[in-house]
Amino acid sequence: MQTDTKTALLDSAEAAVRARGFDGFSYADLSADVGIRKASIHHHFPTKAALAHALMMRYCEVLAEACTDINAAHATGGARLSAIIALYREASASGQQLCLCLSFAxxxxxLPDGVKTLIVGFRQSVLDWLGSVFALGRSDGSIIGVIDDQAEAAAAMAVLxxxxxxxxxxxxxxxxxxxxxxxxARARPAQG
Amino acid sequence: MQTDTKTALLDSAEAAVRARGFDGFSYADLSADVGIRKASIHHHFPTKAALAHALMMRYCEVLAEACTDINAAHATGGARLSAIIALYREASASGQQLCLCLSFAxxxxxLPDGVKTLIVGFRQSVLDWLGSVFALGRSDGSIIGVIDDQAEAAAAMAVLxxxxxxxxxxxxxxxxxxxxxxxxARARPAQG
DNA sequence: CAGCGCCTACCTACCAATAGGTCTACGTTA
DNA sequence: TAACGTAGACCTATTGGTAGGTAGGCGCTG
Incomplete structure (x- = not known):
């Protein structure tokens, strides 16, 4: 049972972008990595722009799911903050790659036209979600010293x-x- | 009196890298921008690797000078912190470009071989300098709530x-x- | 001070390799 | 049998880089 080719292409492309940037890989690289001829890639993604778009779309969905999962798994703002930190830490793959959004940004x-819009949307989603985390952490006391939720969110994303x-x-x-x-350190450990 | 060609090439290349990344510009772009034939660029910088190296070398010098200037102009840690924030703000050119080091990183x-080493050195310089700023701000009370200088420096650079x-x-x-x-907000305004 | 050699800065004209992309054809499978 | 996934052959533009040459300036020497 082989992995779905389209997914394999997306996986390979995503890793490439996150490690070397959008200009840092070619259809030839993808071809070699996935084991499919260069021309065949165009069957799945007519242009590199389309590929970038699909990449970003999928990334947006993955993010949304991740946030939902964190919300489901952790009840306090502090715990949620710790979880997103862990996510970004894991996403860096020990410093071998970056968040896709960062790499694109x-x-x-x-970047192809539509992608920029997706990135803006992605960033705003992260910002909004982080804002809600800090708001929660402020009200439930699980994050220390929160005053301005929005500024906290923006600063947190920048630090991440x-x-x-x-x-x-x-x-x-x-x-x-x-x-x-x-x-x-500002995220209080387990709820006292 | 025309600008020194070599400097003009460096200026153009730096702007290109900071706006579009190392893979985001070509000798042809440079040629069009500076008004010199493509082949002639090779006279000044034999390879693109050499250009990148020269770029980073110059950037390191500029940074060192900037830090020295800030130290000379501002006596307190808080004032120095504000100054470096202003520097990074200005360097972003209203969001049109990034710090060269960031773009390379x-x-x-x-990246060509030697450049990576220069980047590591550059980052360590910034970190060390920031560490000294926080140490000063802690002892002179001009930066609020400093405990761990090194962690503060790393966090500050990340936020910047x-x-x-x-x-x-x-x-x-x-x-x-x-x-x-x-x-x-943590940098206290003028010394009370 | 004329002439020579040499250097710098630039040029035109190339090059092989690679970029993203197209067209057509062929075998599978639903 | 129609759609899908793949491949081969090919295309054009661009990539970083090279070969070879020219014009002008500088300093040395006869």
């Missing part, structure tokens, strides 16, 4: 992405941990 | 880079301001 001018960058060059996950330490 | 695998990313896609500098708000 660095050079929006090079910045921490991924910090560990990228040296492929050293401890760089992530140090950068995120202060944010982590 | 996103896809280290695509993350804030640049935040405003990049929408080219909206207010995204930077919101993300950085909390860090800014």
């Amino acid at each position: 660095t050079s929006p001018d090079r 992405e910045g921490a991924q960058l910090a560990c990228r060059v040296e492929e050293d996950i401890t760089r992530f941990d140090i950068a995120i330490r202060q944010l982590s | 996103t896809s280290p695998d695509r 880079e993350g804030a640049q990313l935040a405003c990049r896609v929408e080219e909206d500098i207010t995204r930077f301001d919101i993300a950085i708000r909390q860090l800014s």
Whole structure:
């Protein structure tokens, strides 16, 4: 039973973008990785733009699901914050790659038209969700010192992405941990 | 009096990398921008790798100078922190570009050999300098709530880079301001 | 100070490799 | 038998880079 080819292509492309950027891989690379001829890729994704779009669409869905899962699994704001930190930490793959959105966001001018809109939407989703997490953490006391939910959310997202960058060059996950330490510390451990 | 060609090439290349990434520009682009034939660029920079290297070298020098200048102009940790925030804010050019180091750091695998080392060095310089700023801010009371200088430095750098990313896609500098708000607020205004 | 050699800065004209993409054809399978 | 997934052969534009040459300036020497 082989994996669905379309999914395999998306997986390979996503890994490539997250490791080397949108301009850092080609259909030839994809072809070699997935084991399908270059021309055949065009059957699934007519253009590289279409591929990027599909990539981002899928990423948006995965994010939405992840947030829902975290909400279901954790009741307090602090626990949810810890969970999203763990997610970003895992997503960095020990500093070998970045969040897809981050990778795309660095050079929006090079991106196909529709993708930019998706990125904006993605970022706003993360921001909104983080805002709700801080609001909850403020009201249930599980995150220390919250005043402005929106500013907290924006700062948290910046730190999460910045921490991924910090560990990228040296492929050293401890760089992530140090950068995120202060944010982590503000999430109270298990509900007292 | 025309600008030195070599400098003009470096300027153009730096802007290109910061706006579109290392894979996002070509010698042809450079040629059109500077007004010199493509082949002539090779006279100044034999390979694209050499260009990247020169770019990063210059950036390291500029950073060192900037830190020295800030130290000279501002006596307190809080004032120095505010100054570096302003520097990163300005460097984003209202969300049209990123810090060169950030742009390079996103896809280290695509970079020529020596450059990676320079980036690591650059980042460590920023980290060290920020560490000294927080240490000063802690001892002179000009930055609120500092405990761990190193963690503060790592977090601050992450936020600074993350804030640049935040405003990049929408080219909206207010995204930077919101993300950085909390860090800014910790730097006490003029010495009381 | 004329002439020589050399260097810098630039040029035109190429190159092989790779980029993303097209067209047509062939075997499977529903 | 029609649609799907794949492949071969090919295309055009662009990539970073090279070969070879030219014009002008500088310093040395006879």
